[in-house]
Amino acid sequence: MTVKVITVGEKILGANEEKAKVNKKRLDKFGILTINIMSSPGAGKTSLILSTIKHLREKTRIAVIEGDVASSIDAEKVNALGIPVVQINTAGGCHLDANMVESGLNSLPLEDTDLLFIENVGNLICPNNYALGEDIKLMIASLPEGDDKPYKYPAMFADTDVVLLNKTDLEPYLDFNIDAFKKVVTGLNPDVIIFPVSCKTGAGLEVWFSWLESALKGKKSK
Amino acid sequence: MTVKVITVGEKILGANEEKAKVNKKRLDKFGILTINIMSSPGAGKTSLILSTIKHLREKTRIAVIEGDVASSIDAEKVNALGIPVVQINTAGGCHLDANMVESGLNSLPLEDTDLLFIENVGNLICPNNYALGEDIKLMIASLPEGDDKPYKYPAMFADTDVVLLNKTDLEPYLDFNIDAFKKVVTGLNPDVIIFPVSCKTGAGLEVWFSWLESALKGKKSK
Numbered sequence: 001m002t003v004k005v006i007t008v009g010e011k012i013l014g015a016n017e018e019k020a021k022v023n024k025k026r027l028d029k030f031g032i033l034t035i036n037i038m039s040s041p042g043a044g045k046t047s048l049i050l051s052t053i054k055h056l057r058e059k060t061r062i063a064v065i066e067g068d069v070a071s072s073i074d075a076e077k078v079n080a081l082g083i084p085v086v087q088i089n090t091a092g093g094c095h096l097d098a099n100m101v102e103s104g105l106n107s108l109p110l111e112d113t114d115l116l117f118i119e120n121v122g123n124l125i126c127p128n129n130y131a132l133g134e135d136i137k138l139m140i141a142s143l144p145e146g147d148d149k150p151y152k153y154p155a156m157f158a159d160t161d162v163v164l165l166n167k168t169d170l171e172p173y174l175d176f177n178i179d180a181f182k183k184v185v186t187g188l189n190p191d192v193i194i195f196p197v198s199c200k201t202g203a204g205l206e207v208w209f210s211w212l213e214s215a216l217k218g219k220k221s222k
Numbered sequence: 223m224t225v226k227v228i229t230v231g232e233k234i235l236g237a238n239e240e241k242a243k244v245n246k247k248r249l250d251k252f253g254i255l256t257i258n259i260m261s262s263p264g265a266g267k268t269s270l271i272l273s274t275i276k277h278l279r280e281k282t283r284i285a286v287i288e289g290d291v292a293s294s295i296d297a298e299k300v301n302a303l304g305i306p307v308v309q310i311n312t313a314g315g316c317h318l319d320a321n322m323v324e325s326g327l328n329s330l331p332l333e334d335t336d337l338l339f340i341e342n343v344g345n346l347i348c349p350n351n352y353a354l355g356e357d358i359k360l361m362i363a364s365l366p367e368g369d370d371k372p373y374k375y376p377a378m379f380a381d382t383d384v385v386l387l388n389k390t391d392l393e394p395y396l397d398f399n400i401d402a403f404k405k406v407v408t409g410l411n412p413d414v415i416i417f418p419v420s421c422k423t424g425a426g427l428e429v430w431f432s433w434l435e436s437a438l439k440g441k442k443s444k
Contacts, residue, residue: 041262
Protein backbone atom coordinates (compact mmCIF):
# COMPACT_ATOMS: atom_id res chain seq x y z
CA MET A 1 0.00 0.00 0.00
CA THR A 2 1.48 3.32 -1.01
CA VAL A 3 0.98 6.46 0.97
CA LYS A 4 -1.11 8.98 -0.90
CA VAL A 5 0.30 12.48 -0.83
CA ILE A 6 -2.25 15.28 -0.77
CA THR A 7 -1.14 18.83 -1.42
CA VAL A 8 -3.94 20.53 0.43
CA GLY A 9 -4.13 23.89 -1.34
CA GLU A 10 -4.16 22.48 -4.87
CA LYS A 11 -6.53 19.67 -3.97
CA ILE A 12 -9.06 22.00 -2.39
CA LEU A 13 -8.85 24.55 -5.18
CA GLY A 14 -9.04 21.86 -7.87
CA ALA A 15 -12.08 20.23 -6.25
CA ASN A 16 -13.67 23.66 -5.90
CA GLU A 17 -13.15 24.38 -9.61
CA GLU A 18 -14.91 21.12 -10.49
CA LYS A 19 -17.84 21.86 -8.20
CA ALA A 20 -18.07 25.41 -9.57
CA LYS A 21 -18.42 23.95 -13.08
CA VAL A 22 -21.26 21.74 -11.85
CA ASN A 23 -23.00 24.78 -10.34
CA LYS A 24 -22.48 26.77 -13.55
CA LYS A 25 -23.99 24.03 -15.68
CA ARG A 26 -26.99 23.81 -13.36
CA LEU A 27 -27.52 27.59 -13.44
CA ASP A 28 -27.05 27.71 -17.23
CA LYS A 29 -29.77 25.08 -17.64
CA PHE A 30 -32.24 27.54 -16.13
CA GLY A 31 -30.73 30.52 -18.03
CA ILE A 32 -29.87 32.24 -14.74
CA LEU A 33 -27.38 35.10 -14.89
CA THR A 34 -25.23 34.70 -11.77
CA ILE A 35 -23.12 37.46 -10.25
CA ASN A 36 -20.54 36.88 -7.50
CA ILE A 37 -20.26 40.13 -5.51
CA MET A 38 -17.06 40.68 -3.54
CA SER A 39 -15.71 43.59 -1.49
CA SER A 40 -14.24 44.73 1.81
CA PRO A 41 -16.62 44.70 4.77
CA GLY A 42 -19.07 47.58 4.49
CA ALA A 43 -18.29 48.68 0.93
CA GLY A 44 -21.94 48.31 -0.12
CA LYS A 45 -22.64 44.77 -1.38
CA THR A 46 -26.05 44.52 0.28
CA SER A 47 -26.94 48.12 -0.62
CA LEU A 48 -26.23 47.38 -4.28
CA ILE A 49 -28.34 44.22 -4.17
CA LEU A 50 -31.26 46.01 -2.49
CA SER A 51 -31.13 48.96 -4.94
CA THR A 52 -31.01 46.60 -7.91
CA ILE A 53 -33.89 44.48 -6.61
CA LYS A 54 -36.04 47.62 -6.21
CA HIS A 55 -35.26 48.74 -9.76
CA LEU A 56 -35.50 45.41 -11.61
CA ARG A 57 -38.02 43.32 -9.68
CA GLU A 58 -41.01 44.19 -11.88
CA LYS A 59 -39.39 42.68 -14.95
CA THR A 60 -36.79 40.26 -13.59
CA ARG A 61 -37.10 37.32 -11.19
CA ILE A 62 -34.25 37.70 -8.69
CA ALA A 63 -32.83 35.39 -6.01
CA VAL A 64 -30.00 35.95 -3.55
CA ILE A 65 -27.43 33.87 -1.68
CA GLU A 66 -25.99 35.80 1.27
CA GLY A 67 -22.58 34.77 2.64
CA ASP A 68 -21.41 35.94 6.05
CA VAL A 69 -19.16 34.72 8.84
CA ALA A 70 -22.10 35.18 11.20
CA SER A 71 -25.59 36.71 11.42
CA SER A 72 -28.44 36.86 8.94
CA ILE A 73 -28.88 40.65 8.91
CA ASP A 74 -28.42 40.96 5.15
CA ALA A 75 -30.67 38.03 4.29
CA GLU A 76 -33.42 39.54 6.43
CA LYS A 77 -33.20 42.79 4.47
CA VAL A 78 -33.59 40.91 1.18
CA ASN A 79 -36.37 38.76 2.61
CA ALA A 80 -38.25 41.89 3.68
CA LEU A 81 -38.52 42.74 -0.03
CA GLY A 82 -40.16 39.36 -0.71
CA ILE A 83 -37.21 38.03 -2.71
CA PRO A 84 -36.10 34.37 -2.33
CA VAL A 85 -32.91 34.37 -0.28
CA VAL A 86 -30.73 31.90 1.56
CA GLN A 87 -28.12 32.79 4.16
CA ILE A 88 -24.87 30.85 4.34
CA ASN A 89 -22.85 31.30 7.53
CA THR A 90 -19.27 30.23 7.04
CA ALA A 91 -18.58 29.75 10.77
CA GLY A 92 -15.26 31.58 10.64
CA GLY A 93 -14.46 30.89 6.99
CA CYS A 94 -13.29 33.99 5.11
CA HIS A 95 -14.91 33.21 1.72
CA LEU A 96 -17.70 31.24 0.08
CA ASP A 97 -16.84 28.14 -1.91
CA ALA A 98 -18.66 26.18 -4.61
CA ASN A 99 -19.94 23.54 -2.15
CA MET A 100 -21.58 26.19 0.00
CA VAL A 101 -23.18 27.72 -3.08
CA GLU A 102 -24.47 24.30 -4.14
CA SER A 103 -26.24 24.02 -0.77
CA GLY A 104 -27.68 27.47 -1.35
CA LEU A 105 -28.95 26.55 -4.81
CA ASN A 106 -30.78 23.56 -3.31
CA SER A 107 -32.91 25.99 -1.30
CA LEU A 108 -33.82 28.41 -4.11
CA PRO A 109 -36.57 28.25 -6.78
CA LEU A 110 -34.16 28.06 -9.72
CA GLU A 111 -36.91 27.42 -12.26
CA ASP A 112 -38.39 30.83 -11.37
CA THR A 113 -35.14 32.81 -11.36
CA ASP A 114 -33.52 35.03 -14.03
CA LEU A 115 -30.84 36.71 -11.93
CA LEU A 116 -28.91 35.33 -8.95
CA PHE A 117 -26.77 37.53 -6.74
CA ILE A 118 -24.24 35.76 -4.55
CA GLU A 119 -22.98 38.12 -1.85
CA ASN A 120 -19.59 36.83 -0.77
CA VAL A 121 -17.99 37.29 2.67
CA GLY A 122 -16.49 40.77 3.11
CA ASN A 123 -12.82 40.20 2.27
CA LEU A 124 -10.57 41.52 -0.53
CA ILE A 125 -8.29 38.49 -0.65
CA CYS A 126 -9.52 34.88 -0.48
CA PRO A 127 -12.94 35.07 -2.25
CA ASN A 128 -11.03 35.73 -5.45
CA ASN A 129 -9.50 32.23 -5.34
CA TYR A 130 -12.81 30.34 -5.20
CA ALA A 131 -15.00 30.11 -8.30
CA LEU A 132 -18.64 29.57 -7.36
CA GLY A 133 -20.23 28.94 -10.77
CA GLU A 134 -20.86 32.60 -11.57
CA ASP A 135 -21.08 34.29 -14.98
CA ILE A 136 -19.77 37.61 -13.70
CA LYS A 137 -17.33 38.57 -10.97
CA LEU A 138 -18.22 41.97 -9.59
CA MET A 139 -16.24 43.74 -6.93
CA ILE A 140 -17.20 46.85 -5.04
CA ALA A 141 -14.58 49.35 -3.98
CA SER A 142 -15.68 52.36 -1.96
CA LEU A 143 -14.20 55.83 -1.71
CA PRO A 144 -13.56 55.82 2.06
CA GLU A 145 -11.25 52.80 1.64
CA GLY A 146 -8.80 54.99 -0.29
CA ASP A 147 -7.55 55.01 -3.87
CA ASP A 148 -4.49 52.90 -3.08
CA LYS A 149 -6.40 49.62 -2.67
CA PRO A 150 -5.63 48.28 -6.18
CA TYR A 151 -1.93 48.37 -5.28
CA LYS A 152 -2.52 46.43 -2.08
CA TYR A 153 -5.06 43.86 -3.29
CA PRO A 154 -4.08 43.55 -6.96
CA ALA A 155 -5.38 40.01 -7.59
CA MET A 156 -8.98 40.90 -6.82
CA PHE A 157 -8.88 43.96 -9.09
CA ALA A 158 -7.05 42.06 -11.85
CA ASP A 159 -9.53 39.17 -12.02
CA THR A 160 -12.89 40.89 -11.75
CA ASP A 161 -15.21 41.65 -14.68
CA VAL A 162 -16.81 44.72 -13.10
CA VAL A 163 -15.72 47.24 -10.48
CA LEU A 164 -18.46 49.27 -8.84
CA LEU A 165 -16.88 52.29 -7.18
CA ASN A 166 -19.40 53.10 -4.46
CA LYS A 167 -19.99 56.00 -2.05
CA THR A 168 -19.19 58.72 -4.58
CA ASP A 169 -21.47 60.96 -2.48
CA LEU A 170 -18.60 61.20 0.02
CA GLU A 171 -16.12 62.49 -2.57
CA PRO A 172 -16.16 66.12 -1.30
CA TYR A 173 -15.02 64.95 2.15
CA LEU A 174 -12.27 62.55 1.08
CA ASP A 175 -8.92 62.65 -0.73
CA PHE A 176 -9.83 60.07 -3.35
CA ASN A 177 -8.68 60.61 -6.93
CA ILE A 178 -11.24 58.76 -9.09
CA ASP A 179 -9.27 59.23 -12.32
CA ALA A 180 -6.07 57.92 -10.77
CA PHE A 181 -8.01 54.95 -9.35
CA LYS A 182 -9.49 54.12 -12.75
CA LYS A 183 -6.08 54.34 -14.38
CA VAL A 184 -4.49 51.89 -11.93
CA VAL A 185 -7.41 49.44 -12.13
CA THR A 186 -7.39 49.54 -15.94
CA GLY A 187 -3.64 48.99 -15.86
CA LEU A 188 -4.16 45.79 -13.85
CA ASN A 189 -7.21 44.73 -15.84
CA PRO A 190 -7.62 46.31 -19.30
CA ASP A 191 -11.05 44.71 -19.94
CA VAL A 192 -12.67 45.76 -16.68
CA ILE A 193 -15.83 47.86 -16.63
CA ILE A 194 -15.89 50.53 -13.90
CA PHE A 195 -19.13 52.12 -12.65
CA PRO A 196 -18.79 55.03 -10.20
CA VAL A 197 -22.03 55.02 -8.17
CA SER A 198 -23.63 56.05 -4.92
CA CYS A 199 -26.03 53.41 -3.62
CA LYS A 200 -27.14 56.02 -1.08
CA THR A 201 -28.16 58.80 -3.49
CA GLY A 202 -28.67 56.60 -6.56
CA ALA A 203 -26.13 58.58 -8.61
CA GLY A 204 -24.68 56.47 -11.42
CA LEU A 205 -26.92 53.47 -10.78
CA GLU A 206 -28.88 53.92 -14.05
CA VAL A 207 -25.74 53.05 -16.01
CA TRP A 208 -25.27 49.90 -13.94
CA PHE A 209 -28.93 48.91 -14.36
CA SER A 210 -28.69 49.33 -18.17
CA TRP A 211 -25.55 47.27 -18.32
CA LEU A 212 -27.13 44.55 -16.18
CA GLU A 213 -30.26 44.45 -18.34
CA SER A 214 -28.08 43.95 -21.42
CA ALA A 215 -26.24 41.13 -19.66
CA LEU A 216 -29.58 39.51 -18.74
CA LYS A 217 -30.71 39.68 -22.37
CA GLY A 218 -27.38 38.23 -23.51
CA LYS A 219 -27.78 35.30 -21.11
CA LYS A 220 -31.36 34.56 -22.21
CA SER A 221 -30.41 34.62 -25.90
CA LYS A 222 -27.72 31.96 -25.40
CA MET B 223 5.77 2.17 9.24
CA THR B 224 2.59 3.90 10.33
CA VAL B 225 1.03 6.74 8.42
CA LYS B 226 1.14 9.98 10.40
CA VAL B 227 -2.12 11.88 10.40
CA ILE B 228 -1.83 15.65 10.44
CA THR B 229 -4.91 17.75 11.13
CA VAL B 230 -3.78 20.79 9.26
CA GLY B 231 -5.75 23.57 10.99
CA GLU B 232 -4.91 22.55 14.55
CA LYS B 233 -1.31 21.80 13.71
CA ILE B 234 -0.72 25.15 12.08
CA LEU B 235 -2.53 27.11 14.78
CA GLY B 236 -0.73 25.18 17.54
CA ALA B 237 2.68 25.77 15.97
CA ASN B 238 1.76 29.42 15.51
CA GLU B 239 0.87 29.79 19.20
CA GLU B 240 4.26 28.36 20.16
CA LYS B 241 6.13 30.70 17.83
CA ALA B 242 4.07 33.66 19.07
CA LYS B 243 5.21 32.86 22.63
CA VAL B 244 8.84 32.85 21.44
CA ASN B 245 8.31 36.26 19.80
CA LYS B 246 6.63 37.60 22.96
CA LYS B 247 9.51 36.46 25.15
CA ARG B 248 12.03 38.09 22.82
CA LEU B 249 10.08 41.37 22.77
CA ASP B 250 9.61 41.31 26.56
CA LYS B 251 13.37 40.94 27.02
CA PHE B 252 13.78 44.36 25.40
CA GLY B 253 10.73 45.82 27.22
CA ILE B 254 9.03 46.53 23.89
CA LEU B 255 5.28 47.23 23.97
CA THR B 256 3.89 45.46 20.90
CA ILE B 257 0.55 46.26 19.29
CA ASN B 258 -1.09 44.10 16.60
CA ILE B 259 -3.30 46.42 14.51
CA MET B 260 -6.13 44.80 12.55
CA SER B 261 -8.97 46.16 10.42
CA SER B 262 -10.79 46.03 7.09
CA PRO B 263 -8.88 47.39 4.11
CA GLY B 264 -8.75 51.18 4.27
CA ALA B 265 -10.06 51.66 7.81
CA GLY B 266 -7.01 53.67 8.84
CA LYS B 267 -4.27 51.39 10.20
CA THR B 268 -1.43 53.25 8.51
CA SER B 269 -2.97 56.65 9.28
CA LEU B 270 -3.11 55.75 12.97
CA ILE B 271 0.51 54.58 12.95
CA LEU B 272 1.70 57.75 11.17
CA SER B 273 -0.26 60.06 13.52
CA THR B 274 1.06 58.23 16.56
CA ILE B 275 4.65 58.32 15.31
CA LYS B 276 4.40 62.10 14.78
CA HIS B 277 3.07 62.61 18.30
CA LEU B 278 5.29 60.22 20.26
CA ARG B 279 8.57 60.09 18.37
CA GLU B 280 10.35 62.69 20.51
CA LYS B 281 9.97 60.60 23.64
CA THR B 282 9.47 57.06 22.37
CA ARG B 283 11.54 54.86 20.08
CA ILE B 284 9.13 53.32 17.60
CA ALA B 285 9.49 50.54 15.02
CA VAL B 286 6.95 49.13 12.58
CA ILE B 287 6.25 45.84 10.80
CA GLU B 288 3.96 46.36 7.80
CA GLY B 289 1.95 43.39 6.51
CA ASP B 290 0.35 43.47 3.07
CA VAL B 291 -0.64 41.02 0.35
CA ALA B 292 1.42 43.12 -2.07
CA SER B 293 3.21 46.48 -2.38
CA SER B 294 5.33 48.46 0.07
CA ILE B 295 3.32 51.69 -0.02
CA ASP B 296 2.71 51.77 3.72
CA ALA B 297 6.29 50.90 4.65
CA GLU B 298 7.52 53.72 2.43
CA LYS B 299 5.30 56.20 4.29
CA VAL B 300 6.75 55.08 7.63
CA ASN B 301 10.27 55.07 6.24
CA ALA B 302 9.81 58.66 5.05
CA LEU B 303 9.44 59.63 8.74
CA GLY B 304 12.83 58.03 9.49
CA ILE B 305 11.32 55.20 11.58
CA PRO B 306 12.72 51.65 11.34
CA VAL B 307 10.25 49.58 9.32
CA VAL B 308 10.10 46.22 7.59
CA GLN B 309 7.52 45.23 4.98
CA ILE B 310 6.18 41.68 4.91
CA ASN B 311 4.37 40.68 1.72
CA THR B 312 2.23 37.62 2.30
CA ALA B 313 2.01 36.72 -1.43
CA GLY B 314 -1.71 36.10 -1.31
CA GLY B 315 -1.97 35.16 2.36
CA CYS B 316 -4.80 36.93 4.18
CA HIS B 317 -3.11 37.43 7.56
CA LEU B 318 0.28 37.68 9.24
CA ASP B 319 1.52 34.78 11.35
CA ALA B 320 4.12 34.47 14.08
CA ASN B 321 6.79 33.12 11.70
CA MET B 322 6.46 36.14 9.44
CA VAL B 323 6.73 38.44 12.45
CA GLU B 324 9.86 36.59 13.61
CA SER B 325 11.44 37.37 10.23
CA GLY B 326 10.42 40.98 10.68
CA LEU B 327 11.96 41.16 14.17
CA ASN B 328 15.26 39.91 12.75
CA SER B 329 15.45 43.08 10.62
CA LEU B 330 14.61 45.62 13.33
CA PRO B 331 16.83 47.32 15.98
CA LEU B 332 15.04 45.76 18.97
CA GLU B 333 17.56 47.06 21.48
CA ASP B 334 16.60 50.60 20.45
CA THR B 335 12.83 50.14 20.43
CA ASP B 336 10.17 50.95 23.05
CA LEU B 337 7.04 50.53 20.92
CA LEU B 338 6.41 48.15 18.01
CA PHE B 339 3.40 48.47 15.75
CA ILE B 340 2.53 45.43 13.66
CA GLU B 341 0.12 46.42 10.89
CA ASN B 342 -1.72 43.26 9.88
CA VAL B 343 -3.22 42.51 6.45
CA GLY B 344 -6.56 44.29 5.89
CA ASN B 345 -9.08 41.58 6.81
CA LEU B 346 -11.69 41.31 9.59
CA ILE B 347 -11.60 37.53 9.83
CA CYS B 348 -8.40 35.48 9.77
CA PRO B 349 -5.86 37.80 11.48
CA ASN B 350 -7.79 37.23 14.70
CA ASN B 351 -6.81 33.54 14.72
CA TYR B 352 -3.05 34.10 14.60
CA ALA B 353 -1.23 35.39 17.68
CA LEU B 354 1.97 37.21 16.72
CA GLY B 355 3.56 37.81 20.13
CA GLU B 356 1.78 41.10 20.80
CA ASP B 357 0.85 42.67 24.15
CA ILE B 358 -2.22 44.41 22.78
CA LYS B 359 -4.70 43.55 20.04
CA LEU B 360 -6.10 46.73 18.55
CA MET B 361 -8.72 46.78 15.86
CA ILE B 362 -9.87 49.76 13.86
CA ALA B 363 -13.46 50.05 12.75
CA SER B 364 -14.44 53.03 10.61
CA LEU B 365 -17.76 54.81 10.28
CA PRO B 366 -18.21 54.28 6.51
CA GLU B 367 -18.15 50.50 7.06
CA GLY B 368 -21.46 50.76 8.93
CA ASP B 369 -22.48 50.11 12.52
CA ASP B 370 -23.56 46.51 11.82
CA LYS B 371 -20.02 45.15 11.51
CA PRO B 372 -19.82 43.72 15.07
CA TYR B 373 -22.77 41.46 14.20
CA LYS B 374 -21.06 40.21 11.07
CA TYR B 375 -17.49 39.83 12.33
CA PRO B 376 -18.11 39.08 16.02
CA ALA B 377 -14.91 37.13 16.75
CA MET B 378 -12.63 40.05 15.92
CA PHE B 379 -14.64 42.45 18.08
CA ALA B 380 -14.92 39.92 20.93
CA ASP B 381 -11.18 39.21 21.17
CA THR B 382 -9.61 42.63 20.81
CA ASP B 383 -8.30 44.78 23.68
CA VAL B 384 -8.94 48.12 21.99
CA VAL B 385 -11.34 49.31 19.29
CA LEU B 386 -10.44 52.56 17.56
CA LEU B 387 -13.52 53.88 15.82
CA ASN B 388 -12.01 56.00 13.05
CA LYS B 389 -13.33 58.56 10.55
CA THR B 390 -15.67 60.28 13.00
CA ASP B 391 -15.25 63.38 10.78
CA LEU B 392 -17.63 61.69 8.31
CA GLU B 393 -20.40 61.25 10.90
CA PRO B 394 -22.61 64.08 9.50
CA TYR B 395 -22.73 62.32 6.11
CA LEU B 396 -23.42 58.77 7.29
CA ASP B 397 -26.12 56.82 9.13
CA PHE B 398 -23.83 55.46 11.82
CA ASN B 399 -25.10 55.29 15.38
CA ILE B 400 -21.98 55.52 17.58
CA ASP B 401 -23.86 54.78 20.82
CA ALA B 402 -25.53 51.69 19.33
CA PHE B 403 -22.14 50.52 17.98
CA LYS B 404 -20.51 50.92 21.41
CA LYS B 405 -23.34 49.03 23.06
CA VAL B 406 -23.03 46.04 20.71
CA VAL B 407 -19.24 45.93 20.97
CA THR B 408 -19.35 46.13 24.76
CA GLY B 409 -21.94 43.34 24.74
CA LEU B 410 -19.52 41.12 22.84
CA ASN B 411 -16.52 42.26 24.83
CA PRO B 412 -17.21 43.86 28.23
CA ASP B 413 -13.54 44.76 28.89
CA VAL B 414 -12.88 46.47 25.57
CA ILE B 415 -11.70 50.09 25.41
CA ILE B 416 -13.29 52.11 22.61
CA PHE B 417 -11.73 55.33 21.27
CA PRO B 418 -13.76 57.31 18.72
CA VAL B 419 -11.21 59.25 16.67
CA SER B 420 -10.55 60.94 13.36
CA CYS B 421 -7.02 60.33 12.14
CA LYS B 422 -7.73 62.99 9.48
CA THR B 423 -8.68 65.87 11.79
CA GLY B 424 -6.95 64.58 14.93
CA ALA B 425 -10.19 64.60 16.93
CA GLY B 426 -10.06 62.15 19.84
CA LEU B 427 -6.44 61.17 19.26
CA GLU B 428 -5.21 62.84 22.48
CA VAL B 429 -7.16 60.28 24.53
CA TRP B 430 -5.54 57.45 22.55
CA PHE B 431 -2.07 58.97 22.97
CA SER B 432 -2.55 59.27 26.76
CA TRP B 433 -3.75 55.70 27.02
CA LEU B 434 -0.79 54.50 24.95
CA GLU B 435 1.71 56.45 27.06
CA SER B 436 0.28 54.80 30.19
CA ALA B 437 0.60 51.39 28.54
CA LEU B 438 4.23 52.16 27.64
CA LYS B 439 4.99 53.12 31.25
CA GLY B 440 3.26 49.94 32.45
CA LYS B 441 5.42 47.82 30.18
CA LYS B 442 8.67 49.49 31.26
CA SER B 443 7.84 49.07 34.96
CA LYS B 444 7.43 45.29 34.59
